[in-house]
Amino acid sequence: MARASLRALAFVALIVLMGLGVGRAFAADGDASRTPVPHPPKGQGEHCVADTEFMRRNHMKMLLHERTETVHEGVRGGKFSLAGCVACHAVKGDDGKPVAFSDDRHFCRSCHSYAAVKIDCFECHASQPDVAKKSAAVQGVDGSIAALADHFRGMKP
């Protein structure tokens, strides 16, 4: 009797473990779904000038607004600036220097190549910060982000 109940318990435990395993497998499948999603490299600061969802939808509007104020009225030091984006989101290349827009690891390209949206900002503006600072990829605090960044580096735009 005791042996039978022990066997039943072991069976139940096995089922539960298998269930967990299958669950995990599905979860993993969900994470890396067949639709590739861009994962731009993380910036250097603690947080961006606005939250991520807002930045995703509105960064172009903020840049457009401040460009006119800056060029025509000389308003500098605003919260949103292209130079600020470029400095905080610099990605370090193989030579240890921040990569330019011509490199597919560049922060802006990680999304713009994906979405096939051509930007002409960097035909005139510098796409690398003037002074080399610690850039996004060097920090490597979060292993998963580094792995994702590596994955996207391997992908052709």
Added chain:
Amino acid sequence: MSAADRRTFLKSAVGLGATTLAPGITLYAFGPAASAETAPVSAAKRWALLIDINKCPSGCDLCVSACRKENGWKSTGHAATDAQWIRKVTLRDPETGKTREAPVMCQHCANPACVDVCPTGASFKRADGIVLVDKHICIGCRYCMMACPYKARSFVHEELTDQKTNAPRGKGTVESCTFCVDRIDAGRIPACVEACAAEGGAAMTFGDLNDPKSDISKAVSAAASSQIRADLGLDPGVRYRNL
């Protein structure tokens, strides 16, 4: 909330604390707002440059090299079309054969011909007298280059990749001396003036003509100075002494 209101609000909110110690004495404490938004420029200032040719030795091109370094323009190997924001011009008196040199750049006219002819509004004069090209709107037609009597503007013919953060430049747009506008907005002086004062003959004086206490106002009122082609009535902001 209008833009001006927002700015005022931000300034007061972000940390410009003022303490009144006694009537007439106010202490201002700048907190983390040191890099807060600057106010829009106004016509209260009129930026200008005075160049004393007697202090400008032949063969010295410190101002030109400083400008190159600051703004990132350089030779592309096509001398006829290369960008030239500032150049040393050799003047020769045909009567006596005496030659001398003068740096010539955008003269930042009060009535700029380049602004008159621009079809898109890209060529404009800032409220404080600095004449600029908004390269976002410039279509590269080069009318301004034809209109400018000082040959101050250049067209960028080739793709560029190594621009400076402070001086965006790109193919298909016209550019010229900006008086180092980003430095002025940060309370500094143009790179050429700084280089000339540090290592050259200190021939250049930069400042606000509307401020009677500024060095340049005192200098222009103390001794004669002239504008190049003053007869055109453009009222250049760059003045020369002993020309």
